[in-house]
Amino acid sequence: MAEREATLRAAWLGTALAELREQAGLTMRQFGKACSRHAGTISRIESGIQPAKENDVLNYLRICNVTDTDRQARLLHVAAEVNDRGWWEGYKGSVSGTLIDRLWLEERATAISSFETLMIPGLLQSPEYAESIIRLENPEASDVQLRRWLKVRMTRQHILTNHNPSTLTSIIDESVLRRPVGGDDVMRSQLDHLLTLGNNSHIRIHILRNSAGYCGAGAYVVLHLIEPFPVVAYTQTPLGDVCVEGSDAESLEVRYSSVLGKALNAEQSYKVIAEARSTYE
Secondary structure, eight states: OOOOOOOHHHHHHHHHHHHHHHHTTOOHHHHHHHTTOOHHHHHHHHHTSSOOOHHHHHHHHHHTTOOOHHHHHHHHHHHHHHTOOOGGGGGTTTSOHHHHHHHHHHHTEEEEEEEESSSOOGGGOOHHHHHHHHHHHOTTSOHHHHHHHHHHHHHGGGGGTSSSOOEEEEEEEHHHHHSOOSOHHHHHHHHHHHHHHTTSTTEEEEEEOGGGOOOOSSOEEEEEESTTOOOEEEEEETTEEEEEETHHHHHHHHHHHHHHHHSOOHHHHHHHHHHHHHTTO
C-alpha cells in the first residue's frame, strides 16, 4: 500500500512536536519508549504522514515537560485543525493534495493577496469562465471529473460571501482582461462578475496596466492566517502550486507591495474593466 501524503497542517504539527522532543534531548526511540509507541510511529507522526491526535500532543507536552500554557494551547489547537474534516474531504480522490492544503489555508485566511498574469483568479471566476478554463487545462478529462473540479472551484469562493468573509486584494494584469476565454458571452459575464464583486468593501481589485512595465515573473498568492499559523504563499508553476513560508513568503509579500504600488486604484480599475467589457459586445 502506498504511503499517504502528509497534509501541510500535519507536517507543521509534526515539525513542532519534533522540536519539543529534540529540545528535551530525547531520541525517537527514547520518546517512543516513554509513551509505549514504536520509534517508527514517532517518525511518521513527526513527518506528518500519520497526523498527530490530541492524545499524541498531550504525550509530547507531558514527556517533554512543556509548562508554557500558551504553547500548550497552540499545539492542541493545531492538533484539532489537523483532524478537522472540511467540505473538501469529499473531493480527496478527485483533486491533488496540494489543492486540498490550499483549500484548508483559504478557509483559515483573514487576508488574501493575489497577483495573476494569465487568467482571472479562481476566487473571482464566474462559473462559465471557470468551466472554460478547466476544460482548456484538462482536455482529456471526463464530463464527470470536470463537473467535480468546477464544483470545488465554485465552493471555495464561499470564503468571500460568508458572514465573516476574508479580505481579498487582487492584482490582475491588464492583458488578462483582453485574453478571450470561452467566447464573448463568457467574457462579458466574467467581467460583469468582476465589476459586481468590486462593489464589496472586503474585495479590492486592482488592474496592472501594460504601461507599468515588467513586475516580476509568475503569479502568486500570499495568505495571512488566523493564529497560530504563519503567513504562507503559493507560487504557480506549470506542474502545480508550490507553497512557501518564512522568509520566502515574506519576500513575496514585499514584492506584492511593490507591484500594488504600480497598479491602478479601485476606481481606475473599475473603468478599465468596464472598457474591456465593452470590447466583447
